[in-house]
Amino acid sequence: MAEPSKVIHVRNVGHEISENDLLQLFQPFGVITKLVMLRAKNQALLQMQDIASAVSALQFYTNVQPSIRGRNVYVQFSSHQELTIMDQNAQARGDEPNRILLVTIHHMLYPITVEVLHQVFSPHGFVEKIVTFQKSAGFQALIQYQLHQSAISARNSLQGRNIYDGCCQLDIQFSNLDELQVNYNNERSRDFTNPSLPSEQKGKSSQPGYGDTGMYAHAVGFPQMGNAAAIAAAFGGGLPPGISGTNDRCTVLVSNLNPDRIDEDKLFNLFSIYGNIIRIKLLRNKPDHALVQMGDGFQAELAVHFLKGAMLFGKRLEVNFSKHPNITTGADTHEYSNSNLNRFNRNAAKNYRYCCSPTKMIHISTLPQDVTEEEIITHLEEHGTIVSTKLFEMNGKKQALVLFENEEQATEALVCKHATSLSGSTIRISFSQLQTI
Numbered sequence: 195m196a197e198p199s200k201v202i203h204v205r206n207v208g209h210e211i212s213e214n215d216l217l218q219l220f221q222p223f224g225v226i227t228k229l230v231m232l233r234a235k236n237q238a239l240l241q242m243q244d245i246a247s248a249v250s251a252l253q254f255y256t257n258v259q260p261s262i263r264g265r266n267v268y269v270q271f272s273s274h275q276e277l278t279i280m281d282q283n284a285q286a287r288g289d290e291p292n293r294i295l296l297v298t299i300h301h302m303l304y305p306i307t308v309e310v311l312h313q314v315f316s317p318h319g320f321v322e323k324i325v326t327f328q329k330s331a332g333f334q335a336l337i338q339y340q341l342h343q344s345a346i347s348a349r350n351s352l353q354g355r356n357i358y359d360g361c362c363q364l365d366i367q368f369s370n371l372d373e374l375q376v377n378y379n380n381e382r383s384r385d386f387t388n389p390s391l392p393s394e395q396k397g398k399s400s401q402p403g404y405g406d407t408g409m410y411a412h413a414v415g416f417p418q419m420g421n422a423a424a425i426a427a428a429f430g431g432g433l434p435p436g437i438s439g440t441n442d443r444c445t446v447l448v449s450n451l452n453p454d455r456i457d458e459d460k461l462f463n464l465f466s467i468y469g470n471i472i473r474i475k476l477l478r479n480k481p482d483h484a485l486v487q488m489g490d491g492f493q494a495e496l497a498v499h500f501l502k503g504a505m506l507f508g509k510r511l512e513v514n515f516s517k518h519p520n521i522t523t524g525a526d527t528h529e530y531s532n533s534n535l536n537r538f539n540r541n542a543a544k545n546y547r548y549c550c551s552p553t554k555m556i557h558i559s560t561l562p563q564d565v566t567e568e569e570i571i572t573h574l575e576e577h578g579t580i581v582s583t584k585l586f587e588m589n590g591k592k593q594a595l596v597l598f599e600n601e602e603q604a605t606e607a608l609v610c611k612h613a614t615s616l617s618g619s620t621i622r623i624s625f626s627q628l629q630t631i
Contacts, residue, residue, distance in 0.1 A: 209236075295339075301361045438495065444472070498513050
């Protein structure tokens, strides 16, 4: 197989196969930014947003023969790492203006929703559809206008501008897609020409056209790959670098803990960022060791990947998969399977998107409405030097960002103060991927 590339080469593309047919074949694995139909050769070149999305697609179609309208098509990595203007001109369609814009948002201090994007882009013309997704490059959106001229006007006026003062900068380029496919109207996608679309399909990701692989995963006997592709919906189609999505070991062994300062609830606060916790056991014969049983293998893989080598209470954590498939219940195990503090029972896709290694910045939510920055600082300052704080309101609810001097201090604050009470409210703390306030 050729060297991995975000460009996929598709062969045996008959004249009856449309651009939309190809999009539907690959959209479950991520966002497609460019598509070139080489009609004379019965071939196509298709560029995914990143290499991880392309790898997921080709891994899946190694086990499952892709077929369109009864015709088998054959897929491989292209020798191209990027589709160039010359490649696209093979379709007599270069990087010329198009009615669909690909928008990347840098320095995203505040959440950006479909409604916000519509407010920003609709003054330039009728916006038909918007699809948003989270990538390693940051938050991105595809915005489809009714008219080419509207898209040109929006790009000329908005390129490089900030949505909010000092943050949320717009980086806009033309996509070469012909039509966006939107299946649901919710905060992540919207078809303004079809307001009757449902908001979600039960049991499925809310973004099927751009990530949900239920239509494939349930039809073939490769449950691990189906699961990896389905979870990829949360990451905009790809998986974080280093995550395979195929691990089935749910229990994690944590060592080099500080036995004088650690307990089960503190471990819960840290590991619950990466998945639901079933139970935790501190090993009495090895007081600096613990077992943590996660909800599934994917969540365990996230925890191992992101927490390996993290600093906590003056110790560098060792985090590895355990040889034990699960933790047996007993007097020395703590049960968390029914805990209402498990984060992934609601908004699982959003919580997956926020997974990262410990950072210097923590995000605090469910704060009391009348809280002050001084109260937040007083609540947290015992854990380290607080460099800066920012208190803000989102959807009528108070939230805060707190920047510590280093990752270990922020980790200690999260471990010790997540789910504690501040002026009568139980606060929630997670790591923020923002670099500055």
